Amino acid sequence: MNVADAAYAVVHDYPGGSESLAPRLGMSAAILRNKVNPNNTTHHLTLAEADRLTGITGDLRIAHALAGAHGAVVMPLGDAEDASDMAVLEVIAGLWSRSGSLGTEVHGALADNVLTGVELGRIRSAAYALQAQVLGLINRLEAMAEPQGAGDDR
Incomplete structure (x- = not known):
């Protein structure tokens, strides 16, 4: 569109x-x-x-x-309001699930040595869902992070 x-x-x-x-x-x-x-x-x-x-x-x-x-995508950052340990664990579990979905789509699409446009679309959707989950994780971790310099032992 x-x-x-x-x-x-x-x-x-x-x-x-x-x-x-x-x-x-x-x-x-x-x-x-x-x-x-x-x-x-x-x-x-x-x-x-x-x-x-x-x-x-x-x-x-x-x-x-x-x-x-312009060959790019827009992804919402996700909701960082719940920045607890349990919320982060929930996002990580979602990442594992999305990673598996992406792998499943790629494996299924390449099984017959022919990649169709429909298969590519499913791979793209799975990849974008995984990227959105990663952005959600970063967003929640940023909400939990201490201000710059506080507790920084680097």
């Missing part, structure tokens, strides 16, 4: 659509609809508006589309 289509979908899929989002962005619903209409050549969503739209909706499709257009 390209960025223009993603912006259109974010607005139109939001409960209440442009009617409910536009006032929160400081514009009329008609202007917002024009800004996210991929066929409109006179009104354009600014980066600041796209940022606010993403923040209000919590919908990352615009960021995903932009990253995808």
